[in-house]
Amino acid sequence: MAADPLTDRFIGALARRRATGEAVAGADCADACVAQLREWGAQRALVPDDLWLAELRVPETMAAAGFDVVMWPSDRGWRELLGLDHAPPTCAVTVPVRAVAERGTLVIASSPTHGRSLDAVGWWHLAVLADDRIDGTLAEALRATYPPGAAAASGVSLVSGPSRTSDVEKITTYGAHGALAEHVVVVRSSRSG
Amino acid sequence: MTIPVTYDDGPPLRARTQEAVADDQLRANLRSTAASWTAGREKMRAEFGFDEMRDRAREIRRDNIRRLPELLDRLEERVRANGGVVYRAADRDAATRYVLDLARARGARLVAKSKSMATEEIKLNEALEEAGLRVVETDLGEWILQLAGQRPSHIIAPAVHLNRTQVAELFRAESGEDLPDDREALVAYARRRLREDFAAADIGVSGVNLGVADTGTLCVMENEGNARLVTALPRIHVAVMGAERVVADWDEAAHILQLLPMAAIGDDASTYVNLVTGPRRDGETDGPEELHLVILDGGRTALRGTEFEEALHCIRCGACLYSCPMWRTVGGQAYGSPYSGPIGAVITPLLEGTSSPRGSELPFLSSLCGACHEACPVGIPLHDLLVRIRGAVSTPVHRRERRGARIWAAAWRRPLVYRAGVRLTRLGLRVLGRDGWITKLPGPAGRWTSQRDLPTRWPPTP
Numbered sequence: 230m231a232a233d234p235l236t237d238r239f240i241g242a243l244a245r246r247r248a249t250g251e252a253v254a255g256a257d258c259a260d261a262c263v264a265q266l267r268e269w270g271a272q273r274a275l276v277p278d279d280l281w282l283a284e285l286r287v288p289e290t291m292a293a294a295g296f297d298v299v300m301w302p303s304d305r306g307w308r309e310l311l312g313l314d315h316a317p318p319t320c321a322v323t324v325p326v327r328a329v330a331e332r333g334t335l336v337i338a339s340s341p342t343h344g345r346s347l348d349a350v351g352w353w354h355l356a357v358l359a360d361d362r363i364d365g366t367l368a369e370a371l372r373a374t375y376p377p378g379a380a381a382a383s384g385v386s387l388v389s390g391p392s393r394t395s396d397v398e399k400i401t402t403y404g405a406h407g408a409l410a411e412h413v414v415v416v417r418s419s420r421s422g
Numbered sequence: 423m424t425i426p427v428t429y430d431d432g433p434p435l436r437a438r439t440q441e442a443v444a445d446d447q448l449r450a451n452l453r454s455t456a457a458s459w460t461a462g463r464e465k466m467r468a469e470f471g472f473d474e475m476r477d478r479a480r481e482i483r484r485d486n487i488r489r490l491p492e493l494l495d496r497l498e499e500r501v502r503a504n505g506g507v508v509y510r511a512a513d514r515d516a517a518t519r520y521v522l523d524l525a526r527a528r529g530a531r532l533v534a535k536s537k538s539m540a541t542e543e544i545k546l547n548e549a550l551e552e553a554g555l556r557v558v559e560t561d562l563g564e565w566i567l568q569l570a571g572q573r574p575s576h577i578i579a580p581a582v583h584l585n586r587t588q589v590a591e592l593f594r595a596e597s598g599e600d601l602p603d604d605r606e607a608l609v610a611y612a613r614r615r616l617r618e619d620f621a622a623a624d625i626g627v628s629g630v631n632l633g634v635a636d637t638g639t640l641c642v643m644e645n646e647g648n649a650r651l652v653t654a655l656p657r658i659h660v661a662v663m664g665a666e667r668v669v670a671d672w673d674e675a676a677h678i679l680q681l682l683p684m685a686a687i688g689d690d691a692s693t694y695v696n697l698v699t700g701p702r703r704d705g706e707t708d709g710p711e712e713l714h715l716v717i718l719d720g721g722r723t724a725l726r727g728t729e730f731e732e733a734l735h736c737i738r739c740g741a742c743l744y745s746c747p748m749w750r751t752v753g754g755q756a757y758g759s760p761y762s763g764p765i766g767a768v769i770t771p772l773l774e775g776t777s778s779p780r781g782s783e784l785p786f787l788s789s790l791c792g793a794c795h796e797a798c799p800v801g802i803p804l805h806d807l808l809v810r811i812r813g814a815v816s817t818p819v820h821r822r823e824r825r826g827a828r829i830w831a832a833a834w835r836r837p838l839v840y841r842a843g844v845r846l847t848r849l850g851l852r853v854l855g856r857d858g859w860i861t862k863l864p865g866p867a868g869r870w871t872s873q874r875d876l877p878t879r880w881p882p883t884p
Contacts, residue, residue, distance in 0.1 A: 245690075246691070246693075301707075302707040303707075306621075307620070307621045307655060308621045311617045311620060311621055312617065313614075313617055313618065313621060332680070332690055332691045333691070334691055339702075339706060339708075339709060340706070341703075341704075341705030341706050341707070344654070344706070344707060344708040344709075345650070345653075345654045345696075345706075345708055345709050346650060346651060346654035346655060346708045349647040349650045349651055349654075349694075350651075366676070367676045367679065367680055368672070368673050368676035368677070371672040371675065371676050372672060372673075375636075375637050375639070375672055377636075381504075381637050381639065381699045382699065383504075383698070383699055383700045383701065383702060383703050383706065383709055384653075384654065384696070384697070384698060384699070384702075384709050385639075385697040385699070386650060386694060386695070386696055386697070387679075387691075387694065387695035387697065388693065388694060389691035389692065389693050389694075390691075390693055391693070392645070392646055392647040392693060392694075393645050393646070393693055394562045394563075394609060394645060394646045395645075395687070396561070396562040396563035396566065396581050396582075397562070397566075397581075397585075397586050397589050397605050397608060397609065398451075398454075398585055398586050398605070399454065399455050399458055399582060400605060402605050402606060402609045404609065404610070404613065405562055405609055405612075405613060405645070405646035405647060405648070406560070406613055406616065406617075406646045406647035406648040406650075406651060407646065407647025407650065407693070407694065408647070
């Protein structure tokens with residue numbers, strides 16, 4: 230498969246943001262997700278009830294591999310979703326609506342099946358991104374996210390790498406309040422055919 | 423430069439700065455902080471075209487402020503259309519009262535906050551705590567300060583003056599646990615501890631970096647993820663925005679959202695930008711049920727059309743602080759204002775007036791070297807503004823000094839008076855001197871000789 234230049238740039242930018250990424254064919258996406266959960270040592274996955282993810286058989290494959298799959302929306306309380314009270318180490322899965330090649334930024338929009346806090350409540354953040362959603366610049370991605378005349382999502386998060394803080398001695402420490410690590414599985418579509 | 427010391431309200435500026443200068447720990451922390459900022463800025467110049475982006479940012483902000491009333495109206499209209507409530511607060515008290523009344527009306531007990539300079543400005547925490555609410559700062563640096571009972575020393579890096587040993591001591595006292603002096607362990611403890619509060623908070627309070635007028639979207643930038651949880655989990659989200667923080671559309675927003683972290687911390691993006699366009703919609707299980715936007719004027723719009731208008735261009739990145747030799751020496755707390763550094767020395771008097779102690783002192787806490795202007799991502803001529811504000815300060819000390827300067831100028835314009843003055847001074851020096859040197863002058867001149875000796879004739883006798 231020929232490489233898509235935007236995808237390559239995006240994955241390169243992810244590395245600068247201390248995140249990781251890989252491009253896979255649709256058929257390999259679910260396995261790539263499972264491999265990442267294993268690498269992190271997650272026991273539970275918090276997964277949006279998303280049609281495309283289901284088509285890619287992501288939740289199904291994770292459950293078959295022995296992970297506790299919790300679908301969003303979930304009736305579990307915030308304490309459990311936030312990982313309190315000895316909840317198992319959880320990876321949040323997201324499906325970004327756009328991404329920015331220049332700076333490795335994910336654009337994640339809220340909906341009933343995709344909470345606005347989703348990626349920040351888990352210990353790890355695994356994003357599954359269609360490669361035709363990658364834009365060159367932030368301005369392009371935001372124009373596509375907020376088309377004139379259409380209703381905007383109530384919550385949109387621009388996420389550029391794992392959560393970090395430099396508040397102790399100006400040295401970067403990861404996993405402050407959001408995800409400790411971020412991995413993006415880019416699913417190749419017709420464009421990279 | 424003279425920093426007057428005439429004030430009765432708390433320790434005067436001179437005492438605060440002297441205390442800061444004597445604190446070796448603080449100075450070492452400030453030095454390393456400023457050095458890492460400088461390195462980051464060089465990287466942004468070389469790799470991301472910071473200087474070119476700056477020109478466009480300056481145009482954007484100039485245009486935003488020229489069109490401010492129109493943009494604010496549009497923002498307000500769009501936020502309402504999105505299901506939010508908008509309150510325009512004329513001053514600090516009105517803003518605080520609004521949040522307090524809302525908290526009371528909803529029976530709130532716990533407020534989770536993400537870092538916000540506007541809420542520091544209106545002293546929201548104090549007001550809420552006085553009313554019996556528990557307020558938790560969830561930004562790690564702010565939480566550390568809350569535990570330490572201190573005020574922020576930098577706009578974006580509030581606890582930059584404390585090191586890990588000091589932080590570990592605070593956390594141990596808070597938790598009763600035996601925590602190591604290890605950064606990862608300290609951050610993990612804060613994460614676990616603050617999640618308890620995210621799960622229980624009734625109200626989330628955030629600031630607003632930018633309001634996008636076109637869509638009524640509030641942008642909240644951060645690196646930790648706490649602002650996301652503050653804006654997504656509690657039932658009520660209150661966003662407090664300075665009235666000048668509005669841009670027209672997403673092209674402008676995209677530019678500023680990229681430039682701000684470049685200027686602030688030498689990074690090409692902040693980890694999280696939370697874009698809030700109204701409360702949660704039908705079927706959504708997170709996001710606040712109520713969104714309140716408090717637009718704080720507090721003296722801002724009165725600056726439009728004056729010689730100080732450019733102060734409103736500020737995007738609160740903190741770059742001028744790091745670049746400032748004064749701030750690098752004394753840190754932010756010595757300023758005694760939520761806004762420190764060059765921008766603090768400019769907007770504190772502009773928003774509070776020049777008659778208060780800090781309003782009249784701060785414009786003089788600068789060597790006018792202009793490094794702040796060079797560092798500013800929107801090109802505010804901070805050193806010029808400082809000079810203009812100094813001209814507007816009129817306390818008894820300043821009036822006395824100006825009178826002295828006028829007499830001096832008048833004398834030096836007349837050769838006879840000038841020569842007579844020089845002779846008189848020489849004579850005086852010889853009378854006061856011993857063995858060709860003066861080691862102690864009387865009165866206010868004693869400050870000069872407290873640091874050095876003065877020869878009675880030139881060249882001095884060895």
